[in-house]
Amino acid sequence: MRKGILFLLSIICIISIWIVQNNQQTKQGTAAREMTPHLTAYVSAKEDIGRALLSSYCEVKKCTYEFVRLSTEELVRRVTQEAEHPRADIIIGGTWDAHQTLKKRGLSTPFPATSSQEGLQDPDRYWIGYEVERLAIVVNTDLWKERIGKNIPYPTTLKDLTLEVYRDELILPDPNHSGTGATILQAIFDGYGTSGDTLLRQLIRQTRLFTANGFAPVSYVASGEAMLGVNFIGDQQSLREKYYPIKSIPLDTYSINAISKLKNRNQQGLSNDFMRYVLSEDGQDILRKVSFGTPTYAVSQVQPIKKSVGQDIVSDYQDYLRRFNLLYDK
Amino acid sequence: MKISTIVYLILMGILFVLGLLLLQQNVFGRLHVIKDNPDILNQSDNSVPTELTIRHRAWGEQTIEDGNEIQRITSLLKQMKTATNEDCTAGMTTFTGTLRFLNGTSWSFSLGEGMILNGRCIAAQPLSQTTMLKARLLNAYHNPQQLSQQFNQAEEVILFDAGRSRKIDSSLRKALEEKIKRAEPMTDYEEVGRALNSSDKPRVLQITRYANETGKRDNLMNITIYDALFSVQYMDDDNGNTFYLKGSLASVWKGAKRR
Numbered sequence: 001m002r003k004g005i006l007f008l009l010s011i012i013c014i015i016s017i018w019i020v021q022n023n024q025q026t027k028q029g030t031a032a033r034e035m036t037p038h039l040t041a042y043v044s045a046k047e048d049i050g051r052a053l054l055s056s057y058c059e060v061k062k063c064t065y066e067f068v069r070l071s072t073e074e075l076v077r078r079v080t081q082e083a084e085h086p087r088a089d090i091i092i093g094g095t096w097d098a099h100q101t102l103k104k105r106g107l108s109t110p111f112p113a114t115s116s117q118e119g120l121q122d123p124d125r126y127w128i129g130y131e132v133e134r135l136a137i138v139v140n141t142d143l144w145k146e147r148i149g150k151n152i153p154y155p156t157t158l159k160d161l162t163l164e165v166y167r168d169e170l171i172l173p174d175p176n177h178s179g180t181g182a183t184i185l186q187a188i189f190d191g192y193g194t195s196g197d198t199l200l201r202q203l204i205r206q207t208r209l210f211t212a213n214g215f216a217p218v219s220y221v222a223s224g225e226a227m228l229g230v231n232f233i234g235d236q237q238s239l240r241e242k243y244y245p246i247k248s249i250p251l252d253t254y255s256i257n258a259i260s261k262l263k264n265r266n267q268q269g270l271s272n273d274f275m276r277y278v279l280s281e282d283g284q285d286i287l288r289k290v291s292f293g294t295p296t297y298a299v300s301q302v303q304p305i306k307k308s309v310g311q312d313i314v315s316d317y318q319d320y321l322r323r324f325n326l327l328y329d330k
Numbered sequence: 331m332k333i334s335t336i337v338y339l340i341l342m343g344i345l346f347v348l349g350l351l352l353l354q355q356n357v358f359g360r361l362h363v364i365k366d367n368p369d370i371l372n373q374s375d376n377s378v379p380t381e382l383t384i385r386h387r388a389w390g391e392q393t394i395e396d397g398n399e400i401q402r403i404t405s406l407l408k409q410m411k412t413a414t415n416e417d418c419t420a421g422m423t424t425f426t427g428t429l430r431f432l433n434g435t436s437w438s439f440s441l442g443e444g445m446i447l448n449g450r451c452i453a454a455q456p457l458s459q460t461t462m463l464k465a466r467l468l469n470a471y472h473n474p475q476q477l478s479q480q481f482n483q484a485e486e487v488i489l490f491d492a493g494r495s496r497k498i499d500s501s502l503r504k505a506l507e508e509k510i511k512r513a514e515p516m517t518d519y520e521e522v523g524r525a526l527n528s529s530d531k532p533r534v535l536q537i538t539r540y541a542n543e544t545g546k547r548d549n550l551m552n553i554t555i556y557d558a559l560f561s562v563q564y565m566d567d568d569n570g571n572t573f574y575l576k577g578s579l580a581s582v583w584k585g586a587k588r589r
Binding site (some may be wrong): 211219222225 | 526
């Protein structure tokens with residue numbers, strides 16, 4: 001009997017030693033992996049902007065990185081789905097209303113009070129703006145001459161785009177997927193008040209295609225596949241510099257592209273440091289070269305945005321989107 | 331051995347035999363129908379994707395060999411496969427592709443503004459996923475060999491230099507093609523940043539695959555030439571992505587006066 005108990009005890013001892021040993025090896029492996037900091041990002045800006053910022057930052061900080069490019073609305077959907085187990089540390093790009101949604105849903109966490117973006121950040125620092133973009137109508141000037149006439153003035157407002165002669169000539173981003181599309185909805189409802197629904201209905205009728213991405217309308221217009229589009233002026237500028245026959249007509253609607261940091265991730269320090277880098281002279285220098293937005297430090301007067309930052313625009317936006325889908329389905 | 335132990339063993343034996351009899355009556359010798367038809371129909375879902383061949387309407391065929399990239403594209407297609415049936419209008423197809431699996435099955439898709447997967451319309455208009463897929467497929471073309479081949483096959487190449495434009499002659503075209511072939515992809519954006527600092531307005535090449543097809547995005551590509559590198563942008567990349575290659579295309583003009 002005693003021999004049996006001794007035998008049993010020695011088996012238990014051997015198993016315990018093996019478990020402890022195995023656990024130590026795992027810890028050592030984990031520690032080795034943790035020595036190289038790793039940043040995971042969801043990028044809603046252009047892919048090369050995300051890659052440029054992350055690679056230049058990690059080059060200096062000796063970290064590794066990975067990112068996935070998503071449209072703004074897709075990004076919000078994914079982060080919301082992953083709320084329990086977030087997979088990304090940081091969100092780069094996307095219009096500020098999307099970052100405001102993340103804040104409202106309790107998915108992001110504030111940055112420390114070290115930045116001085118004044119009006120161009122969330123008052124509670126849940127997101128920080130790094131560049132400002134302005135909406136504009138884009139016109140293919142060759143097609144305009146051919147189809148409308150050389151001496152006819154270009155449309156200057158969203159209302160101007162509702163003329164019957166432009167039917168099926170217009171490409172717009174879909175607000176269900178694109179932050180640029182969301183900004184256009186805001187321009188319609190905030191700018192036209194009670195007649196916003198009528199204007200939107202007319203614009204939907206005029207539009208040949210709603211794209212999933214904010215950049216796409218200008219590529220349709222520049223290539224001559226469509227005559228008119230609306231998106232951010234920086235995207236239009238990037239193709240104008242490649243000698244495509246396009247003209248931008250700026251509208252009085254601005255948006256901020258922002259960065260935010262997700263909750264329940266263990267790279268909070270690295271994420272804070274990355275945000276500081278993006279706003280630093282080096283980061284803004286890189287942005288100036290690969291992006292066509294206006295860096296926030298260079299923005300002195302953007303009253304329309306500064307006024308609305310901090311307000312509860314998310315519920316307004318959900319209502320705008322519901323009204324868009326209702327009119328689109330009709 | 332105690333009597334109680336013997337009784338216990340006998341009881342356990344009886345229970346065991348009864349269990350066997352029960353199993354025999356309920357399971358063996360009876361016909362069981364296993365409802366696995368959805369599994370059989372989707373058997374490629376559980377198989378390993380091995381090869382992805384894609385064909386861009388303008389830029390030709392390409393086989394994706396990177397296992398990780400095939401896996402990412404397969405995951406995307408699997409997500410899209412569950413989408414409800416839509417009604418695709420007959421539009422132009424930019425990409426067609428075939429994904430082969432280890433068990434011999436394959437999926438086919440065509441992607442334009444909408445998308446058809448295995449003969450079923452899963453997107454009637456651009457969606458986030460179709461945009462993402464298109465960008466991933468275009469990534470496969472981001473290599474110097476492929477680019478030099480596309481440059482060679484393009485029916486029209488227009489050079490924009492200091493605001494003026496002209497078609498380039500065959501000798502200049504040959505020289506540029508050779509430089510493109512020897513270029514190297516760049517991922518170091520510090521270097522890209524330094525190279526983009528040049529004060530001169532860069533030369534731009536607008537490349538048209540089919541000269542008789544004007545006004546088609548998927549027929550156009552831009553190359554912007556800086557001193558030590560150049561950038562490439564496919565016009566039908568909905569994200570507007572640019573990729574950078576190290577190689578001095580600008581050197582073909584060295585010694586010649588800027589026109």
